[in-house]
Amino acid sequence: MKKNETIVDNSNLVPIQGLGVAIEVKNLYKNYYPIKSGEFAGLGRPAIGDKSNPVPLQGLGVSFEVNRGEIFGIIGPDGAGKTTLFRILTTLILANSGTASVDGFDVVNDYKEIRKRVGYMPGKFSLYQDLTVEENLNFFATVFNTTIEENYELIKDIYQQIEPFKKRRAGKLSGGMKQKLALSCALIHKPSVLFLDEPTTGVDPVSRKEFWGMLKSLREQGITILVSTPYMDEASLCDRIALIQNGQFLKIETPENIVAQYENKLWAVESDNMHKLLIDLRNNEMTKNCFAFGDKHHVSISNEQMTIENLKEYLMKENHTNIQILEIEPTVEDCFMQLSQK
Amino acid sequence: MKQLLSFIRKEFYHILRDRTTMMILLLMPIIQIILFGFALSTEVKDTQVAVLAPANDDASQRIIDKINASEYFNVVAKIHKTDEIRTIFRDAKAKLVIVFEDNFAEKLRHNGKAHILLIADATDPNAATSFTFYASNIIASYQQELMGENKNPYQITPEVKMLYNPQMLSAFSFVPGVLGMIMILICAMMTSIAIVREKEMGTMEILLVSPMKPIYTILSKITPYFVLSCVNFATIMLLSVFVLKVPIAGSFLSLVVVSLLYIFVSLALGLLVSTLTDSQQAAMLISGMGLMIPVMLLSGMIFPTENMPVALQYLSNIIPAKWYISAVRAIMIKGLGITSVLKEVGVLSFMGLVLVTISLKKFKVRLE
Numbered sequence: 001m002k003k004n005e006t007i008v009d010n011s012n013l014v015p016i017q018g019l020g021v022a023i024e025v026k027n028l029y030k031n032y033y034p035i036k037s038g039e040f041a042g043l044g045r046p047a048i049g050d051k052s053n054p055v056p057l058q059g060l061g062v063s064f065e066v067n068r069g070e071i072f073g074i075i076g077p078d079g080a081g082k083t084t085l086f087r088i089l090t091t092l093i094l095a096n097s098g099t100a101s102v103d104g105f106d107v108v109n110d111y112k113e114i115r116k117r118v119g120y121m122p123g124k125f126s127l128y129q130d131l132t133v134e135e136n137l138n139f140f141a142t143v144f145n146t147t148i149e150e151n152y153e154l155i156k157d158i159y160q161q162i163e164p165f166k167k168r169r170a171g172k173l174s175g176g177m178k179q180k181l182a183l184s185c186a187l188i189h190k191p192s193v194l195f196l197d198e199p200t201t202g203v204d205p206v207s208r209k210e211f212w213g214m215l216k217s218l219r220e221q222g223i224t225i226l227v228s229t230p231y232m233d234e235a236s237l238c239d240r241i242a243l244i245q246n247g248q249f250l251k252i253e254t255p256e257n258i259v260a261q262y263e264n265k266l267w268a269v270e271s272d273n274m275h276k277l278l279i280d281l282r283n284n285e286m287t288k289n290c291f292a293f294g295d296k297h298h299v300s301i302s303n304e305q306m307t308i309e310n311l312k313e314y315l316m317k318e319n320h321t322n323i324q325i326l327e328i329e330p331t332v333e334d335c336f337m338q339l340s341q342k
Numbered sequence: 343m344k345q346l347l348s349f350i351r352k353e354f355y356h357i358l359r360d361r362t363t364m365m366i367l368l369l370m371p372i373i374q375i376i377l378f379g380f381a382l383s384t385e386v387k388d389t390q391v392a393v394l395a396p397a398n399d400d401a402s403q404r405i406i407d408k409i410n411a412s413e414y415f416n417v418v419a420k421i422h423k424t425d426e427i428r429t430i431f432r433d434a435k436a437k438l439v440i441v442f443e444d445n446f447a448e449k450l451r452h453n454g455k456a457h458i459l460l461i462a463d464a465t466d467p468n469a470a471t472s473f474t475f476y477a478s479n480i481i482a483s484y485q486q487e488l489m490g491e492n493k494n495p496y497q498i499t500p501e502v503k504m505l506y507n508p509q510m511l512s513a514f515s516f517v518p519g520v521l522g523m524i525m526i527l528i529c530a531m532m533t534s535i536a537i538v539r540e541k542e543m544g545t546m547e548i549l550l551v552s553p554m555k556p557i558y559t560i561l562s563k564i565t566p567y568f569v570l571s572c573v574n575f576a577t578i579m580l581l582s583v584f585v586l587k588v589p590i591a592g593s594f595l596s597l598v599v600v601s602l603l604y605i606f607v608s609l610a611l612g613l614l615v616s617t618l619t620d621s622q623q624a625a626m627l628i629s630g631m632g633l634m635i636p637v638m639l640l641s642g643m644i645f646p647t648e649n650m651p652v653a654l655q656y657l658s659n660i661i662p663a664k665w666y667i668s669a670v671r672a673i674m675i676k677g678l679g680i681t682s683v684l685k686e687v688g689v690l691s692f693m694g695l696v697l698v699t700i701s702l703k704k705f706k707v708r709l710e
Contacts, residue, residue: 092709120551126544142348
């Protein structure tokens with residue numbers, strides 16, 4: 001599969017809007033205060049001061065809202081603060097400051113209520129490897145005071161695919177099947193909000209495609225989904241996305257608008273010496289920024305007057321051969337790269 | 343309730359499917375009892391003895407015969423020169439050399455006094471003490487016989503009676519010890535590892551984000567190990583009564599009550615360890631180093647606490663196994679009732695309550 005190809009056709013998705021807010025986050029700030037000073041780990045802008053003497057944190061945290069029945073994507077690289085955000089919202093850790101509510105319940109005071117009504121799938125496969133598929137599902141059903149039969153409709157499409165292996169131990173499943181089992185377990189109590197922390201990391205492209213198809217049908221059943229992913233190509237499958245880097249949100253928008261707001265011309269450039277090409281492109285004064293994208297380099301050009309011919313001339317002067325330049329539509333990844341440079 | 347039962351069933355699956363660990367847990371008490379009972383016996387039997395009797399008269403011969411006849415000694419060599427003593431020890435031919443002085447019988451008869459020298463190989467001081475004590479007793483008994491012949495009217499004969507364990511069998515002392523150690527090992531170590539495993543595998547994250555009450559998590563974690571401890575308790579009891587022939591002198595019910603109390607304390611201890619650590623290795627180290635070794639060294643299982651430095655004696659008081667072992671010895675060996683071990687029961691109950699309170703308080707409802 002090509003990297004920038006959309007995995008699922010989402011043209012027929014109609015976002016269910018106007019049903020209220022499922023997740024509300026205001027000025028959420030979390031600092032783990034790593035031992036190595038100067039480094040920041042957590043959520044929000046790095047504050048001055050340390051654990052014993054924190055400075056006031058106003059305006060440093062993150063804020064956003066997720067509407068009911070929405071697939072909201074948190075897109076960002078490893079270490080950006082995605083898991084921290086998920087853990088605060090699922091009441092697993094406490095933020096240093098700021099407030100958050102899920103389904104109308106406060107994550108600190110009403111944590112017991114939240115735990116009853118959300119589904120959570122951590123980034124790491126977290127089921128019992130020595131229990132069978134069926135035993136895992138049964139166990140989580142009873143933990144949530146329900147039975148498989150009661151909510152079978154909801155998980156049917158997903159669970160049917162792994163049902164032939166229901167006597168197999170979870171540890172012996174393939175990556176894609178583990179993920180389906182984990183999703184079934186997270187859904188077994190019909191949660192109102194589903195938290196999926198990097199659900200597709202380490203899963204093959206076919207299973208990823210299937211997975212997003214499942215999320216789509218869950219959304220149609222009215223379940224709000226907060227999903228994080230490091231894969232930019234999955235961003236376009238969400239209703240809205242938040243681009244996150246170093247604990248800060250770069251932008252919260254629909255994927256279409258993010259792409260539409262891309263300001264510059266974007267060209268894909270190729271030649272025989274790709275390494276030298278990257279250096280030469282970056283040295284060109286007309287280049288705003290340039291990144292390697294698979295087998296091509298994406299160059300964004302800040303000067304409106306610049307043409308493909310101009311660039312070709314410049315590269316030929318630098319002794320490049322077999323130069324190919326194409327004007328392309330920006331992807332979410334291009335937008336992320338540009339936003340993260342600011 | 344259904345939640346709890348399903349959770350407990352899940353815990354049993356974990357244990358039953360990890361065959362190796364389960365076999366170790368079930369076989370460990372059997373192996374330990376057999377090891378302590380037969381291989382690691384501290385009793386002195388068939389000690390090899392060499393004798394140096396230059397006169398070779400009737401008196402020395404009778405003593406030698408008496409010694410050889412005893413089950414503790416085997417006379418393996420007769421030597422004739424003092425130089426040979428060194429060789430005997432160096433070649434490890436004997437552990438004890440009995441040296442009679444020249445003209446032993448004659449001196450005994452004419453002077454009423456003769457000397458015997460006992461030379462022992464004290465590389466194992468405990469054994470050396472034991473067998474020199476036995477040898478002296480045998481010699482003393484010969485002296486008694488001589489006095490009997492002379493009808494000496496004045497004699498004081500100390501008679502030593504070993505109460506509760508007349509044959510001085512070491513099994514009597516280690517059965518309570520093994521009980522104390524196995525329980526701590528299974529309850530404290532395995533419980534803490536089982537809870538920490540959920541943290542390490544990430545499943546604790548899912549369990550926390552669910553309506554499952556923390557107390558249910560705890561209860562279901564300790565139930566299987568409680569059952570396992572009871573099985574081990576029964577195994578040890580059966581082995582000690584039928585294989586080692588250590589009778590349960592006191593009431594079996596009292597023994598069970600005290601053991602259940604001790605299991606409770608151990609489980610609470612395991613719970614506490616699990617709240618302090620985040621990895622199975624750390625839990626294993628704390629339970630292994632922090633519990634096993636103090637139990638073996640400070641509980642009185644092997645070394646009597648009375649002989650320890652005062653500081654260690656105080657330290658030994660905080661070791662639950664010490665109180666349990668002392669209570670088991672009182673009930674099982676001395677045949678006393680539960681009323682005689684009220685102090686031990688009190689201390690154990692107090693420890694259990696404190697530990698449970700701390701660990702429930704410390705049990706985290708979040709990840710940090």
